[in-house]
Amino acid sequence: MLIVQKYGGTSVGDVSRIKNVARRVVKKHQEGHQMVVVVSAMGDTTDDLIKLAREISDNPSPREMDMLLSTGEQVSVALLSMAIKSLGVEAVSLTGPQAGIKTDEVYSKARIKFIDCSRLRAELGAGKIVVVAGFQGLNDNNDITTLGRGGSDTTAVALAAALQADLCEIYTDVDGVFTTDPRVVPTARKLEAITYDEMLELAHLGAAVLHPRAVECAKIYGIPLHVRSSFNNNPGTIVKEETDMEKNMVITGITFNKNVAKLGIFGVPDQPGIAYMVFKMLAERNINVDMIVQSSVRNGVNDISFTVAQDDLRKSLETIEEIIKVVGATGYTHDAHVAMVSVVGAGMTSNPGVAAMMFGALADENINIEMISTSDIKISCIVKNHEAEKAVRALHKKFELEEMGQCHCCAS
């Protein structure tokens, strides 16, 4: 088999962990598999480099940031390749550019355009384990780009697609994808399998285990992903087109995101093109808007509410001041500290009443719902920030996602 493995920053966080990864990779190689290994930067390297850049400049050039940050993964691939070689197996490290990963021009969040696999195939053909720097590529200017946070996942999946790999394993520091965050709900259960769409919703909504772009890419190319821990040999979670075991489950998982601020604009004229103008002005300032809710018309005016990341709140408020003048709205409001709680599951399309069940569970706990948004496979509610964990626990219990056979009295 041709296997692509990806190890995150925690899995290569120090010398002994790098040696551990080397042993895992070599073992698979010795079982007769061709191995491509994608690695992230060691531990906090990326954050340390970002800190250094901020000391130099408040607003560092994105091109230079990519030049800077790409060194983190380059250190990892060199060290892992050394560690593999010291176990007596031939290995070669490749930067993203050397691995033929071509991206668009957008520094700091480039998208992969295509992968020229010639070097990869040549090295694999020579019997080597190929260690590729995640998170990076080369644009048409011959400049280094990075793929943004979670980019190493995307690198792994894109390589698996380009090489038509048989399997893509994403190694992380947890055992797989859980029904919700086990730190909040101790009875959270590891999922054996999940569909791409469910994983996408979970990933978008704050489950840090796998980056949404990687899931999208896996879905498009039909690459099965195996999300598992690099610290043990437990089976993890398989992400694929259709799941068998759990397809009768209405709800697959519950996510929450506490880095949310809520904004509302009152008295927006009910005219075509107004919403476009509002969100165009926000987009032009690079403010990423998440949930958008527009209330029904009252006397020819609308209220528009939306959420942004808390970091973007100040910039958003400045933009809103302008927006109000441009569109002729009457005022605005904001809440800097809310949270989004979501239930996700492919089964909910054929199960009416999931929303009612969700709202009921929250009402039972006396949790007020400030905004609601739904898609085919998820329902999200905005609640007070400090009530997020309580909401997650209530929903996890309501939808019966607890680990079977575990004592429920430990769950509180």
Next chain:
Amino acid sequence: MLIVQKYGGTSVGDVSRIKNVARRVVKKHQEGHQMVVVVSAMGDTTDDLIKLAREISDNPSPREMDMLLSTGEQVSVALLSMAIKSLGVEAVSLTGPQAGIKTDEVYSKARIKFIDCSRLRAELGAGKIVVVAGFQGLNDNNDITTLGRGGSDTTAVALAAALQADLCEIYTDVDGVFTTDPRVVPTARKLEAITYDEMLELAHLGAAVLHPRAVECAKIYGIPLHVRSSFNNNPGTIVKEETDMEKNMVITGITFNKNVAKLGIFGVPDQPGIAYMVFKMLAERNINVDMIVQSSVRNGVNDISFTVAQDDLRKSLETIEEIIKVVGATGYTHDAHVAMVSVVGAGMTSNPGVAAMMFGALADENINIEMISTSDIKISCIVKNHEAEKAVRALHKKFELEEMGQCHCCAS
């Protein structure tokens, strides 16, 4: 003017020093010069990376070492470029490969084959300050190579040659090239000018200020070098083909190297090809032999003495055991702790008696000379390790190299 500047690791050792370099570079740019800036890795970065590699493997692959070490300079160029941009001037950082620096295949001590200047010229033409990572290039396999210690000096000089720069400034943490080490002889004087050949001898003999390969390259292409401090605006030392002010000086400088071990082989048969065999066997084991002295023939046998770096002594002794058997010598001796003291000066060719003056000065101090070797512009003596500084002080005084107008009683 087109100016190439090189800043060493100490000059970019932390954020405030990087900002200082940015201000210096921008000032020159604003005076109307085109600027290419070569930088080394920050402070101890390279040593830290080497340490990390040694924790992974006793004998890390040279290719992977180059992959690893080249990240150090990449961090520096990104940060310096950010710092320049934050001063409002356009800048672009380039890795060695991006700057078009093509090398041979020899990892960890690659030699530059040629430089494709197209990108450099395009960026300069666009009015940008170009910041180039020193110490690195790309070989024909599209793999990153490093040029070995002092490689950033070589990068700067090679770029100056390829771009036909008007000036190449080497910034370091001292004010220039001194008649000898000011830490040993406080009256050591900064030289205003020095020839390439003198600088080569000084560089080879332990003056750490400029790498010999860089001087060789500057000599071949006739690039004048200005060695000066990045911490002040004092004029430094000009290295060029002919010096004016100091051409009447017999001796330019005095160097010493305490990392020397001496070996002697007795009773080597006086036959053609024997010396070749001895030094071939040492070279095959990558032992770098410095001074070689062969005594005159006595009864058809010779004594051959030579010096090596102290690190290579153990390997040298093992090799000598073999050599003795192969060439049929009678025995060997060694001294692990000697030092080489040298006087250097282009003027000595036309000034007989320099050697006698040197030997006399050492005799006056009761310092025994264990080996002597001479070239056109230098005389080197091996002395006891602990007498090296005393020898340097005596010679510095004898050849009247003291700073003019400085109180000589401070010199002891």
